[in-house]
Amino acid sequence: LQQCRGLRLSAPAAIQVTVRDALNQALDEELERDERVFLLGEEVAQYDGAYKISRGLWKKYGDKRIIDTPISEMGFAGIAVGAAMAGLRPVCEFMTFNFSMQAIDQVINSAAKTCYMSAGSISVPVVFRGPNGAAAGVGAQHSQCFAAWYGHCPGLKVVSPWSSEDAKGLLKASIRDDNP
DSSP, rough: TTTTTTTOOOOOSSSSOOOHHHHHHHHHHHHHTTTTEEEETTTSSSTTTTTTTTHHHHHOOOTTEEEEOOOHHHHHHHHHHHHTTOOOEEEEEEESGGGGGGGGGGIIIIIIIHHHHHTTTTOOOOOOEEOOOOTOOTTTTTOOOOOOHHHHHHTTOOOOOOSHHHHHHHHHHHOOOOOO
């Protein structure tokens, strides 16, 4: 109709990107940029992530960089922390951040405090990532928000993106950071 009236159509000023796609782009770009980066968590590989954040990454990077784990948060969080201490840059994805409570000893006592406890000689470049807070239909086991709690733990940096641009930039910055 606008063309019939002689009006010109122009391209949108910016392409809209969902938070899901922004997180996927950030992971893809960081996996491409640094071979030390890898992703581990429940259903992140063959299933493409419970919320499809890791869609396509397993096919592109394979089993050594995109790793499905059993339902054992304490176990795979510990693997991520150890890998980070050994010089890798793991992104440890919790299907929902409520499940991070199963791994709280690894997150708080191993990852967050190591830099301080070692007088700065050991860095732990790990990212713990996942959805956090209330959502419809997911019940009490999935709807708490632990951001403020984790934010009060020395050694942890907690980010809460507002937009897809925030999500992408904050995830990339987190992966490049030398501590959790």
